[in-house]
């Protein structure tokens with residue numbers, strides 16, 4: 001069984017994240033770049049299947065500018081067998097649909113039995129790419145799984161909704177997206193780090209994945225019309241307890257419709 | 260020729276490995292520290308966790324589950340975990356160095372299968388029993404003995420200050436033979452006549468489990484003997500441990516940087532006389548001086564590790580330099596940072612207060628500061 005895992009390089013959530021106000025895009029240089037943790041969890045699901053010998057091969061797939069190669073390398077250090085890195089200046093600023101088209105283009109001929117993705121990235125937070133890729137590839141989608149079981153010809157799992165847990169399954173090939181409830185990802189160990197250098201990474205440009213143009217190109221389906229910096233936080237109100245603090249707090253909560 | 264920065268830069272893979280070691284320390288170790296230190300208990304699940312993350316056998320051969328990568332990554336692992344907790348780092352650190360180094364060097368394949376593989380996997384906790392109530396620095400005068408008995412030996416004696424002793428499944432015990440030479444035997448937790456006399460309460464590194472062990476006529480067969488048939492000179496046994504000094508140096512660096520980072524944050528945030536205390540010259544100089552001293556200690560430590568990995572002979576002097584300078588630097592830095600914290604640092608439960616207690620460990624173990632002086636003086640022909 002061949003599993004593809006979609007990973008994305010994002011700014012570290014522990015650092016300060018900034019939007020480039022001129023373009024409305026993420027300022028990728030403003031903070032450290034890491035693999036989105038949800039992508040690492042998706043990879044962990046795949047690696048556990050390989051550890052259990054259900055899967056034979058795990059391939060990490062990403063689209064992103066040149067530095068995203070570090071994310072692919074980290075995926076390989078964690079244990080993926082090979083990587084695909086889609087990178088092209090023409091794809092800079094791609095919207096979610098163009099991104100999905102590029103990923104689907106890279107996956108289409110890969111002979112994958114299963115594609116695993118995180119439910120949403122911590123930067124754009126669109127949460128739509130997995131569904132779009134599934135649609136483009138004509139695969140059944142099991143979205144937002146908290147727990148995944150990969151079998152010989154089938155994938156299943158559970159999804160928590162408001163007051164129930166749904167158990168869902170689909171025949172392979174399929175695409176699943178996972179949530180933060182799946183197991184914590186492993187750290188790359190030293191052997192993995194040393195071995196990553198020797199693992200193959202296929203570079204693909206926009207024509208290889210059959211996509212024309214990014215933000216400005218005919219592929220764009222959405223445009224950012226305006227951006228604004230988040231207003232600075234205003235100073236809070238300090239309630240001195242002169243015996244009426246409880247009443248003041250209750251009034252504050254009620255006024256702000258918090259109770 | 261390589262530029263000066265390239266010469267002194269760690270390889271990219273080692274820096275990547277540091278990210279993993281730090282992630283382990285911050286994600287898996289940090290949440291357990293407060294309780295472990297307060298109650299003086301070791302979170303035992305960390306052995307298996309570190310084992311499955313490939314962190315316990317960094318120096319050992321791949322066929323036993325190790326990484327065959329030398330002391331350098333082990334040093335990074337020790338430094339990073341010590342930043343978070345010196346006690347837990349000590350317990351885990353035994354596993355990849357003093358608890359197993361002699362076994363890895365002199366054990367047979369069968370013996371490595373029995374103890375080294377599970378130690379690397381974190382399934383069996385190991386310890387190294389050398390020190391005795393009446394023999395610490397002066398290791399030659401140990402009184403634990405082995406006496407031939409049929410096809411095996413009988414082990415008698417008492418060991419003290421043994422890290423992991425109370426929780427260990429397998430302990431390498433150094434004993435004197437009738438011929439005056441020394442031998443190392445593996446004792447297992449269930450062996451008849453072996454007992455943990457007591458777990459010791461300590462000033463610092465309280466999460467590490469350090470104990471006094473008794474061997475009351477413990478009968479051991481040949482499969483437990485690691486040393487050559489005739490026995491070894493004590494120096495041959497100690498040689499295997501010299502590299503471990505670099506790990507104590509690395510642990511010292513971890514504690515020094517933890518104290519430095521805490522102190523710096525406090526100096527920027529705490530105000531007195533209308534300004535952050537870090538703006539007072541006398542406080543800022545502490546950081547300037549500490550920054551330079553930590554950098555110097557780190558350079559010596561990393562260099563010693565690289566020399567251990569690249570030279571056939573053990574770099575005795577460089578290991579002593581690293582251990583001496585890093586452990587004393589850590590003591591100095593933590594002391595300065597205590598002053599930065601004022602009264603807050605004197606209160607129980609503050610992290611700097613724990614570091615102040617923990618840092619005293621480094622000038623004692625694996626050769627005290629005075630013993631490092633002796634080694635260096637001897638090397639200088641004095």
Ligand SMILES: Cc1cc2nc3c(=O)[nH]c(=O)nc-3n(C[C@H](O)[C@H](O)[C@H](O)COP(=O)(O)OP(=O)(O)OC[C@H]3O[C@@H](n4cnc5c(N)ncnc54)[C@H](O)[C@@H]3O)c2cc1C
Pocket residue numbers: 386387388389390394395396397419420421422423461464469620623624625626627628629630633
């Ligand atoms: C927390 C902790 C964990 C430990 N873990 C282990 C372990 O896992 N396994 C193990 O075998 N041991 C362990 N030890 C023991 C440790 O190695 C010894 O404590 C150390 O070697 C010093 O021996 P000692 O305590 O008997 O001090 P002593 O040797 O009695 O020394 C007392 C003082 O005399 C000085 N001194 C001694 N000889 C000389 C000399 N020739 N010249 C100048 N000064 C000298 C020393 O530097 C020291 O200041 C541990 C100790 C501690 C505190």
